[in-house]
Amino acid sequence: MKAIRHYYGYSQPEFSKIIGVAEGTIAAIETNRRNMGEKVRFKLSQKFELTDDLLTAIERYKKFT
Numbered sequence: 001m002k003a004i005r006h007y008y009g010y011s012q013p014e015f016s017k018i019i020g021v022a023e024g025t026i027a028a029i030e031t032n033r034r035n036m037g038e039k040v041r042f043k044l045s046q047k048f049e050l051t052d053d054l055l056t057a058i059e060r061y062k063k064f065t
Contacts, residue, residue, distance in 0.1 A: 001040075002030040003058060004048065019043040035059070 005015045005026070012030075016023040020043055028034035036044075041055050 001026065001036060001044070001058070004044065004050070005030075008048070019047055 005012070008015075010018065012023050012026045016026045019040070021040055025034065025040065029036050029040065036055065036059055041052065044050055044055060045052065
């Protein structure tokens with residue numbers, strides 16, 4: 001998620017407002033304290049026209065870093 005947010009140039013507060021989730025949710029996902037749930041995945045795919053395959057690839061990559 002952090003890569004997507006940085007790509008579009010948003011801060012965590014801006015990004016949380018755009019996709020409609022709490023800023024704490026964004027922070028928890030970005031620091032691996034929480035997985036990206038279906039609600040967040042859906043909102044990202046809708047707002048930024050991202051495919052589920054791309055979001056899955058990002059989640060898998062995050063586990064290696």
